[in-house]
Amino acid sequence: VIEIGQPEHSVVTTCAYCGVGCAFKAEMRGEEVVRMVPYKDGKANRGHSCVKGRFAWGYTNHKERILKPMIRERIEDPWKEVSWDEAFSFAAARMRGIQKKYGRDAIGGITSSRCTNEETYLVQKLIRGGFGNNNVDTCARVCHSPTGYGLSQTFGTSAGTQDFDSVEETDVAVIIGANPASAHPVFASRLKKRLRQGAKLIVIDPRRTEMVESPHVKALHLPLMPGTNVAVVTALAHVIVTEGLVNEAFVRERCDWAEFEEWAAFVAQPKHSPESTAILTGVDPKVLREAARVYATGGNGAIYYGLGVTEHSQGSTTVIAIANLAMATGNIGRPGVGVNPLRGQNNVQGSCDMGSFPHELPGYRHISGDAVRDQFEALWNVKLNPEPGLRIPNMFDAAIEGTFMGIYVQGEDILQSDPNTSHVVAALSAMECVIVHDLFLNETANYAHVFLPGSSFLEKDGTFTNAERRIQRVRKVMTPKNGMADWEVTIALAKAMGFEMNYSHPSEIMDEIAALTPTFTGVSYAKLDELGSVQWPCNEKAPEGTPVMHIGGFVRGKGKFIVTEYVATDERTGPRFPLLLTTGRILSQYNVGAQTRRTENVVWHAEDRLEIHPHDAEQRGVRDGDWVRLTSRAGETTLRAEITDRVSPGVVYTTFHHPDTQANVITTDYSDWATNCPEYKVTAVQISPSNGP
Ligand code: SF4
Numbered sequence: 001v002i003e004i005g006q007p008e009h010s011v012v013t014t015c016a017y018c019g020v021g022c023a024f025k026a027e028m029r030g031e032e033v034v035r036m037v038p039y040k041d042g043k044a045n046r047g048h049s050c051v052k053g054r055f056a057w058g059y060t061n062h063k064e065r066i067l068k069p070m071i072r073e074r075i076e077d078p079w080k081e082v083s084w085d086e087a088f089s090f091a092a093a094r095m096r097g098i099q100k101k102y103g104r105d106a107i108g109g110i111t112s113s114r115c116t117n118e119e120t121y122l123v124q125k126l127i128r129g130g131f132g133n134n135n136v137d138t139c140a141r142v143c144h145s146p147t148g149y150g151l152s153q154t155f156g157t158s159a160g161t162q163d164f165d166s167v168e169e170t171d172v173a174v175i176i177g178a179n180p181a182s183a184h185p186v187f188a189s190r191l192k193k194r195l196r197q198g199a200k201l202i203v204i205d206p207r208r209t210e211m212v213e214s215p216h217v218k219a220l221h222l223p224l225m226p227g228t229n230v231a232v233v234t235a236l237a238h239v240i241v242t243e244g245l246v247n248e249a250f251v252r253e254r255c256d257w258a259e260f261e262e263w264a265a266f267v268a269q270p271k272h273s274p275e276s277t278a279i280l281t282g283v284d285p286k287v288l289r290e291a292a293r294v295y296a297t298g299g300n301g302a303i304y305y306g307l308g309v310t311e312h313s314q315g316s317t318t319v320i321a322i323a324n325l326a327m328a329t330g331n332i333g334r335p336g337v338g339v340n341p342l343r344g345q346n347n348v349q350g351s352c353d354m355g356s357f358p359h360e361l362p363g364y365r366h367i368s369g370d371a372v373r374d375q376f377e378a379l380w381n382v383k384l385n386p387e388p389g390l391r392i393p394n395m396f397d398a399a400i401e402g403t404f405m406g407i408y409v410q411g412e413d414i415l416q417s418d419p420n421t422s423h424v425v426a427a428l429s430a431m432e433c434v435i436v437h438d439l440f441l442n443e444t445a446n447y448a449h450v451f452l453p454g455s456s457f458l459e460k461d462g463t464f465t466n467a468e469r470r471i472q473r474v475r476k477v478m479t480p481k482n483g484m485a486d487w488e489v490t491i492a493l494a495k496a497m498g499f500e501m502n503y504s505h506p507s508e509i510m511d512e513i514a515a516l517t518p519t520f521t522g523v524s525y526a527k528l529d530e531l532g533s534v535q536w537p538c539n540e541k542a543p544e545g546t547p548v549m550h551i552g553g554f555v556r557g558k559g560k561f562i563v564t565e566y567v568a569t570d571e572r573t574g575p576r577f578p579l580l581l582t583t584g585r586i587l588s589q590y591n592v593g594a595q596t597r598r599t600e601n602v603v604w605h606a607e608d609r610l611e612i613h614p615h616d617a618e619q620r621g622v623r624d625g626d627w628v629r630l631t632s633r634a635g636e637t638t639l640r641a642e643i644t645d646r647v648s649p650g651v652v653y654t655t656f657h658h659p660d661t662q663a664n665v666i667t668t669d670y671s672d673w674a675t676n677c678p679e680y681k682v683t684a685v686q687i688s689p690s691n692g693p
Helices: 084-102 117-131 145-154 164-169 185-196 229-242 248-254 257-267 274-281 285-297 315-328 348-353 370-380 392-401 421-430 486-496 506-516 525-531 614-619
Strands: 009-014 023-029 032-038 107-111 136-138 172-176 200-204 220-222 301-305 338-341 406-410 433-438 450-453 462-465 470-474 533-535 579-584 609-612 627-632 636-643 651-655 683-689
Touching (some): 084 406, 084 450, 117 348, 164 185, 200 229, 200 285, 229 274, 257 315, 301 315, 406 486, 506 525, 609 627
Parallel strands (some): 107 136, 200 220, 433 450, 579 651
Antiparallel strands (some): 462 470
């Protein structure tokens, strides 16, 4: 660790990595961070942190950081450094030129779950108000969009039900498609503490994760085949219904009984039993039956899930199936229970809340609603388009068709993080104006015409909303190294395009959000400074926020049971591609590694590896540490092999942190039927020995 002397002052802010949202004291010497100290009064982390957050400032000083705006006529040309004004004029002229030539709807933008609520709000406001269309989407599209859909359908709100404190009252924790020990370490520590006190653990995951191997508890592990979540959760429901474990009093009081009866009759069919589905899912029926009994009868049961649930062609169906399970057992609406999506990025919840989807204004209100549009039109002084805009994959398709030609991408490397890289390359190459607003020249910037330097979380004021709906302050501890915070950049770009947005501080943006969003009417910077944080809904009914939702009644009224039929993904194994690839994260890297790979004050994991079961490795003559070629219908890449029985025969696993590996060269275009969230977690592949990249 490099330390530069004793701190002179400290500022409380919020980690900009994962959705736990740990609060830190940034201890400063002048404009330099001396160290980041986990804040003991932080309500999400209670004084704890993981290695990523603890060293989360190294990348801000990295030599590859771009601090000057750059433009170029064509992507083949070298970049030219220009003034901010010249960059904004160039970008605005190009975007307006595209609209003149191809029509109003030929441009759009992508907001970032890494940026603040206020910045995200401004980008969607620019697109809806300044571009005149609803072609705005968020990188949450590719992670938790099925959560928004599934939980709003069943419970009436697009968010997790509990606070993290709730885990202290949990008796049975069910983790589905998540590995919090790597991806949400501070939450994992709180869960492990509860497990040491006697709580039970059920893990539904193709891989024997660190949580399964936890020495504190003997977990029930259901190592399902990738892509069979719906079948497994329905089999759990089958046991609960057919063995008389339903909490009938809860269901009669809180849910629509007729819908429950239809659902119960569906799951009770013999074809949904653990025994009937065992060959499909690969899960031992005895273990599955035991898991269902433990969850239904073991006291407070809480479900935590991650991208292993959502990033499937049936991602939304699985979220609904999980919600059904919680309602059937009465595990909703009090501390210790609930349905809790573990958000990957720091502000996934916030970017969704702020109206980043093409069909929804802030607060999840559909753009077609006349009364809602009237409210925004009056305050923004614009006429809004009532038609939903394009989702990210539709933007790519439209670019290839020649009807979507300009994009503003804030804080996301879509080339590295979206599926089927060659398709994304084709889309970006077809566009006439790609504006990348980021800290580094990322992979997407290779296809950009304008590069607007971004600011780190240490260089701006704002708020993030974590996985438990907790809104927390991000506080500026240093002057933006590029001269402009991200919210100021968006305002200046809007102005160059002829759309005025006037704010002198992000607190004014939050005031506007509060004025327009019923779940935020009680939120202000003054209140956040006073209370430390609040969890939405924070309004007249709940002035200090809402830690646990759906107490006494669901937001939608009666809880809605929905029948969830398992449908196999179109991504099938066969003689050419006999194995299934699934993906995940490691503790020491964050997403595509743009920041963690450039944080030099600690030693980071150096490469992505491919986990292969010994049986599959032996069949192919692959030894531990060998290079292997990984091939799918979409493309191929090369990685080193790690031979391990953490994965089952027929399943391989890798992480996606390094641009050299480009795991998304392999992933396909299949996506969730309801939200188009890509099916990252199931790809049919083959492996063969290789001499290296
Ligand atoms: Fe940051 Fe998440 Fe680690 Fe907390 S657990 S320090 S929020 S990366």
